[in-house]
Amino acid sequence: MxxxxxxxxxxxxxxxxxxxxxxxxxxxxxxxxxxxxxxxxxxxxxxxxxxxxxxxxxxxxxxxxxxxxxxxxxRQGRALTWDVRITVVESGGSTTAEAMVMNGPPESLRAVGHARRAPGDPEVPLIGDEIAAGRALRRLADRLLTVAEGDVSAAVGHKAHLHR
Missing domain, CATH: 2.30.30 (SH3 type barrels.)
Structure with a gap:
């Protein structure tokens, strides 16, 4: 080096x-x-x-x-920073989280995750936040891989499949 x-x-x-x-x-x-x-x-x-x-x-x-x-x-390397913003809203035992890529391709990529507290469970908002955010992030990852799969298909000229 x-x-x-x-x-x-x-x-x-x-x-x-x-x-x-x-x-x-x-x-x-x-x-x-x-x-x-x-x-x-x-x-x-x-x-x-x-x-x-x-x-x-x-x-x-x-x-x-x-x-x-x-x-x-x-042989040059690259370093990128993509920020993901997670917005969490809780109301009446139900929590919704939206995860969105803020700066980086593909722009405006977003996903939503939900969590619902069972009526007999104690009210612990952090748990609902974690579950909803985790589900939103998992869906965001799946959407990002779908976009990448389309980009690979376009680059190679035939249908590509990414392992998940």
Whole structure:
């Protein structure tokens, strides 16, 4: 891995559900661009010394002009952030959640999930929220896979099927 000052560095979390972090290389002490790098993280603004592992890539296109190219520049990674908004409404023992992709293709992708409390169960709103949101997210995932299946079919010129 090679980097230069100004390149963007992206690191996946080492734990399930952890955040993907990105930052800018502010210092590269080796002239050949080899690690370690000093990186200013976009989420906290702090600078740390980074020894990148297999879960890290350098986006040289984001860096200074002329740094991309060669064998290292031929394989670029990507990092995207899609936000999902979940709106939960509860009324009379029934909970409805709407999950919607806010920024990212496909735009306006949404799904709804419902939960209903049994008459004899204690009233614990958080449980209804969790069930309705989980069902909305599951349906949103299914819709996203359906859209992707259509995109794959269009790209390959015949009906495609994604395993779910």
């Amino acid at each position: 090679k980097a230069a000052v100004g390149d963007r560095i992206v690191t996946a979390s080492g734990v399930v559900g952890g955040a993907v972090r990105d930052g800018v290389v502010t210092e590269c002490p080796h002239e050949d661009g080899s690690p370690p790098y000093r990186v200013r993280w976009s989420d906290t603004g702090e600078e740390t010394l980074v020894y990148p592992g297999a879960d890290t890539y350098v986006d040289t296109d984001a860096g200074p002009a002329g740094t991309a190219g060669g064998a290292e520049g031929a």
